[in-house]
Amino acid sequence: MNTITTFEEHGEVLPFWQGTIKEPATLLYFDRHLDLKLISETKIQKIHQRVEKNQSLNILNRDIPCREDEQYAYGLDDFLYAAIDLNMFKKIIWVSPVVEHKGNVNDLGQVFWNLLSLIPQHGTEIIDSFKKYSFGIETKIKNTTLMITTLNNLKYMQLYKESNLITDIDLDFFYNPENKNLYYKLDQVLQILKENKITDTIKTMTYSIKSGFMPEPYRRLSSIFSHKIDMKLISNPARNHLVPIETMAALSNRKPIDQKYLNYLQEKELDILSGIGWKLRSLLLVQMGQLGEAEKCYYQAKEHGDEAFWAAYNIGMSYMKQKDYEHALKWFQQKKGVVDTIQAHSLILQILCHLHLENFEYGLSLAHRTLELLPMRTEIYELIEIFCKKMNMKEKDYIHYKENYQKINQLLKT
Structure with missing residues (x-):
C-alpha cells in the first residue's frame, strides 16, 4: 500500500523533501496560499550550510509561524523559496482554489502577478519569462518554472508527461474561510485526480490547523481522503511548536474581539511567548481599534527581541485609513x-x-x-x-x- 506522510504545518515538509528528493522534480502543489516569500541571504546561507553538511533542515524551521528574528531560517510562508534555492524542483505547478471562480486566463494572470510582484529582487526575471496559456500562467524564479492553474484545468496540462512528479496537498486548499465551508466536495477533487492519474504521486499532506488556516474539525479530511484512494497515512513527528492557535484564528478572522477574550488569550497563549506575545496582542488591539494600546504593545515586543514589523505595518494601515498620513508614514518606516x-x-x-x-x-x-x-x-x-x-x-x-x-x-x- 502506498503512503502519504502528514505534517502539522507546511514548512515541516522541507526537511522531508531534503531526505527524499534525489534529483530535481516537478511539484504539483495544492494550497490556498503561495508560500514563496523571499528569504534573506543570511538565512539562505544557514540553509545551505546544513545541506552541505548533510544535516536536517528541521532545526531551522521557525518554531512559531509569526516569529520575526534571525534565530530560524524559514517557515510555513517561505519554505518554497528555500526549496527553489536548493534546486529541489525544476517546475512547481500551483493549483489554487481562490481563483477557481474567475472566468478567464487574464484574471488568473492578475492574481499570480499581484502575488509575485511583492517578492523583491526577482521582478525582472518574472516579467521576462511571464507567459499565458489557456490553462494557466507560467514564469520563472531562479530558473525554476513556476505555474498557476486551477483544478478544472489540470486535464489540459498533460501531467503524464512530467518526469518525477510529486504531489503535495495542504488541506487548507479545501477550506473557504469566507463562508466557513469547503471550496469543493472531496469526491469532486478525487475524481479529477484519478482522471489525471495523479493519486499515486501524492506524497505529502499538511493540516495547517495550528497556524489558523483550517479549523480542527476538518482534520478528518486526511483520513477520508486516504481511505478513498487506498493509501496509508504516516504522521511525521511534528516540531515542538509553541503555536498560539486561538490567537492566530482570531487574527485570521480579521474581526474585533472583546476585552474579555483578549484577556483570556493573553493568559492562555500570549504571556509565555514574550516579544511575540506582545506583537500578537498589538495586532489584536489594532483589530479592536485601540491604536494607542497597540503602539505600547509594539514597543514592548521590540524590547523583548521581536522585530514586530507585522504589528507596525497594521498600525500604519489603520492610520492610513484615517487619512493620518504623517503617523502612517512613521509606522511604515519602522523596518x-x-x-x-x-x-x-x-x-x-x-x-x-x-x-x-x-x-x-x-x-x-x-x-x-x-x-x-x-x-x-x-x-x-x-x-x-x-x-x-x-x-x-x-x-x-x-x-x-x-x-x-x-x-x-x-x-x-x-
Whole structure:
C-alpha cells in the first residue's frame, strides 16, 4: 500500500523533501496560499550550510509561524523559496482554489502577478519569462518554472508527461474561510485526480490547523481522503511548536474581539511567548481599534527581541485609513530592510504617504528606488508620473515609466 506522510504545518515538509528528493522534480502543489516569500541571504546561507553538511533542515524551521528574528531560517510562508534555492524542483505547478471562480486566463494572470510582484529582487526575471496559456500562467524564479492553474484545468496540462512528479496537498486548499465551508466536495477533487492519474504521486499532506488556516474539525479530511484512494497515512513527528492557535484564528478572522477574550488569550497563549506575545496582542488591539494600546504593545515586543514589523505595518494601515498620513508614514518606516512582502508593500505605502504630505521630491526619489526592487508593481509607475507632474517636470522625464506601465498592462491583458 502506498503512503502519504502528514505534517502539522507546511514548512515541516522541507526537511522531508531534503531526505527524499534525489534529483530535481516537478511539484504539483495544492494550497490556498503561495508560500514563496523571499528569504534573506543570511538565512539562505544557514540553509545551505546544513545541506552541505548533510544535516536536517528541521532545526531551522521557525518554531512559531509569526516569529520575526534571525534565530530560524524559514517557515510555513517561505519554505518554497528555500526549496527553489536548493534546486529541489525544476517546475512547481500551483493549483489554487481562490481563483477557481474567475472566468478567464487574464484574471488568473492578475492574481499570480499581484502575488509575485511583492517578492523583491526577482521582478525582472518574472516579467521576462511571464507567459499565458489557456490553462494557466507560467514564469520563472531562479530558473525554476513556476505555474498557476486551477483544478478544472489540470486535464489540459498533460501531467503524464512530467518526469518525477510529486504531489503535495495542504488541506487548507479545501477550506473557504469566507463562508466557513469547503471550496469543493472531496469526491469532486478525487475524481479529477484519478482522471489525471495523479493519486499515486501524492506524497505529502499538511493540516495547517495550528497556524489558523483550517479549523480542527476538518482534520478528518486526511483520513477520508486516504481511505478513498487506498493509501496509508504516516504522521511525521511534528516540531515542538509553541503555536498560539486561538490567537492566530482570531487574527485570521480579521474581526474585533472583546476585552474579555483578549484577556483570556493573553493568559492562555500570549504571556509565555514574550516579544511575540506582545506583537500578537498589538495586532489584536489594532483589530479592536485601540491604536494607542497597540503602539505600547509594539514597543514592548521590540524590547523583548521581536522585530514586530507585522504589528507596525497594521498600525500604519489603520492610520492610513484615517487619512493620518504623517503617523502612517512613521509606522511604515519602522523596518529598514526589505525581504517580507509586507515590508515591500510598506515601501509603496510610504510613497503614497509622501504624495499626500506633498513631499514630492523625496517621494519621487523613493519611488525610483522602490521600482528597482519591485518592477512589477504598476502603481509605482503611475506614482512617478504623478510626482513629475506635481513638480512641473517635462513629459520626457517620465515617458519611459509611462511606456513600461503600458507594456505591463498589455502583457496582462493579451
